[in-house]
Amino acid sequence: MENKNLLEIKDLEISFFTPVGEVKAVGGISYDLQYGEVMGIVGESGSGKSVEAYSIIGLLQEPGKVVGGSITFEGEDILSYDKEQMQNFRGNKVSMIFQNPMTSLNPVYTIGNQLTEALTCHTKIGKSEAHGQAVEMLRQVGINNPEKRMGQYPHELSGGMRQRVMIAMALICRPKLLIADEPTTALDVTIQAQILELMKEIQQQTQMAIIFITHNLGVVAEICDKVSVMYAGRIIEQGTVDQIFYNPKHPYTLGLLRSMPRVDATEYERLIPIEGTPVDMLNLPTGCHFGPRCDHCMKICLKKEPPRVEIEEGHHAKCWLLTKNCERTEKTDA
Amino acid sequence: MPEAKSDILIRVENLQKYFPIKLGFMNVQYVRAVEGATFVIKKGETLGLVGESGCGKTTLGRTILRLYEPTKGKIFYEEKDITNVNMLPYRRKMQIIFQDPSASLDPRMTVGEIVGEAIDIHKLSSNGKERQERIKELLAQVGLNTEHANRYPHEFSGGQQQRIGIARALAVKPEFIVCDEPISALDVSIQSQIVNMLEDMQEQIGLTYLFIAHDLSVVRHISNRIGVMYLGVIVEMASSTELYKNPLHPYTNTLLSAVPVPDPVVSRSRNRIILEGEIPSPMNPPSGCRFHTRCPYVTERCKQEEPAFREVAPEHFVACHLV
Numbered sequence: 048m049e050n051k052n053l054l055e056i057k058d059l060e061i062s063f064f065t066p067v068g069e070v071k072a073v074g075g076i077s078y079d080l081q082y083g084e085v086m087g088i089v090g091e092s093g094s095g096k097s098v099e100a101y102s103i104i105g106l107l108q109e110p111g112k113v114v115g116g117s118i119t120f121e122g123e124d125i126l127s128y129d130k131e132q133m134q135n136f137r138g139n140k141v142s143m144i145f146q147n148p149m150t151s152l153n154p155v156y157t158i159g160n161q162l163t164e165a166l167t168c169h170t171k172i173g174k175s176e177a178h179g180q181a182v183e184m185l186r187q188v189g190i191n192n193p194e195k196r197m198g199q200y201p202h203e204l205s206g207g208m209r210q211r212v213m214i215a216m217a218l219i220c221r222p223k224l225l226i227a228d229e230p231t232t233a234l235d236v237t238i239q240a241q242i243l244e245l246m247k248e249i250q251q252q253t254q255m256a257i258i259f260i261t262h263n264l265g266v267v268a269e270i271c272d273k274v275s276v277m278y279a280g281r282i283i284e285q286g287t288v289d290q291i292f293y294n295p296k297h298p299y300t301l302g303l304l305r306s307m308p309r310v311d312a313t314e315y316e317r318l319i320p321i322e323g324t325p326v327d328m329l330n331l332p333t334g335c336h337f338g339p340r341c342d343h344c345m346k347i348c349l350k351k352e353p354p355r356v357e358i359e360e361g362h363h364a365k366c367w368l369l370t371k372n373c374e375r376t377e378k379t380d381a
Numbered sequence: 382m383p384e385a386k387s388d389i390l391i392r393v394e395n396l397q398k399y400f401p402i403k404l405g406f407m408n409v410q411y412v413r414a415v416e417g418a419t420f421v422i423k424k425g426e427t428l429g430l431v432g433e434s435g436c437g438k439t440t441l442g443r444t445i446l447r448l449y450e451p452t453k454g455k456i457f458y459e460e461k462d463i464t465n466v467n468m469l470p471y472r473r474k475m476q477i478i479f480q481d482p483s484a485s486l487d488p489r490m491t492v493g494e495i496v497g498e499a500i501d502i503h504k505l506s507s508n509g510k511e512r513q514e515r516i517k518e519l520l521a522q523v524g525l526n527t528e529h530a531n532r533y534p535h536e537f538s539g540g541q542q543q544r545i546g547i548a549r550a551l552a553v554k555p556e557f558i559v560c561d562e563p564i565s566a567l568d569v570s571i572q573s574q575i576v577n578m579l580e581d582m583q584e585q586i587g588l589t590y591l592f593i594a595h596d597l598s599v600v601r602h603i604s605n606r607i608g609v610m611y612l613g614v615i616v617e618m619a620s621s622t623e624l625y626k627n628p629l630h631p632y633t634n635t636l637l638s639a640v641p642v643p644d645p646v647v648s649r650s651r652n653r654i655i656l657e658g659e660i661p662s663p664m665n666p667p668s669g670c671r672f673h674t675r676c677p678y679v680t681e682r683c684k685q686e687e688p689a690f691r692e693v694a695p696e697h698f699v700a701c702h703l704v
Contacts, residue, residue: 324540
């Protein structure tokens, strides 16, 4: 049984057991990721997009716990890994870039120290060889004068530089999957453009898969092959970039796209916002979690959770409007 | 004469703001946050101010309100020089909405107290009942309920907190509001709610905004005119359509091309200008044109001579030697 999927996630459920009650941060999500594929996960803060990614790399922290489902990487069940196996897996096959490069680099170690650490941990190469590879990696991510940078500390570098160092660190063991958690959110637009360009370039060279977590739909359009849209811990719509941007089926996806002003707009159009406030994860609404904010909300939406409906190959959404016995399907299309 | 000045609300002349930094005994250097800003804001319009972090856009906004004292230059409100006057009467006319709503609301005051404080300071109500009515009215105006007045800021979501911040600014019935990144801390689905609300208020009360943001898409949407700042200097200013259609300064150009567009086909076909390097330190800005270290079209002249901020087309100002 040969499979070409790098990563398979099935019915993954993650809960946080807090003093005030169980928070179901991720409530049953499934997706596959192929080798070399770039998937975007978009959602608002608290939609569970980061938590889900943390579980893949085994960084989920107390009181968070995977309470159901499976994560399979190259046919192996990651959730059954013990600490040592996980350590071997992390950084070697999967690595991660975080949002804030300043807080995720260690301020008391030099760049060189932190870069070579990953190498010496996961491979059996000597110090000088590791140093050589680290310098080469820094050069690849576009850092000038890499020899000098190796001896510098994180505070001596600018924000964009630090994010480049983070990328170099994540890529140094040639992982098959890179998880990028809002890697450009803390950066200015011109620097964001530089980093996106760099990531695209590296992805094309190395053919690694990327999970790109962001709330910026513009960034998704730029870099991703497919997109998962998350709301309140569920993937409410998934498809290729073109399917999601040009044929969105879930009212939330549509709402997101409509509510954003575009820099290339030709004339003034009033924005159409999504009304209401973000969900309270402690008191999730019953039925469809988006129901209370949805323009097309029906009785059933507030009672039963909608099923996952396949729209076309690779494109599916969770919405009652898309089910066969719903008459209003045609209307929403228009 | 009243006609001539009637449409200008705020005029800023050669405004400059330096922040001193003590590096040691007798060794003081300056962060040159804003340098030589000259422009006007017309009544009822929205002037957008964009630029990357550290370019001085927030400092400029706050200096106009004299929350920072200007180092040099003059500020006029309805053609009256307010650079050296007691600001209290003007605080009624000029307000600000801050970026981080949770940090700008006192956690120990109820929403009613926060909104009511401004009414008290400026003695805008004669009795308690009138005050309560006004608070109620303000909360309704920003889409909150009357019972919210007794709650504390932490009980609200980010979007609602920003609404409280807006109600607080509106309490004194201002004419001019500096919106300092009012939506960048909010979730995407909430941002458009706030943008629409700001637009509605402007229409209803005839407010004038200085809208500061780094998100060019939003600035383009809400502004009539836009100023682009780089390293403390306004490099270009024009009406928003003109600026986007016909950007003249190389920096404006790159800034526009760097914004990701939520449209896969467009972003695949777009030709991006990727800038080299990063913003130099405002403590030690480059000589001549401040953008010359990153400009793709740099010439010898740019390195030595600072370009003047001049009008190249009607209402279109730019500071570049090459235009």
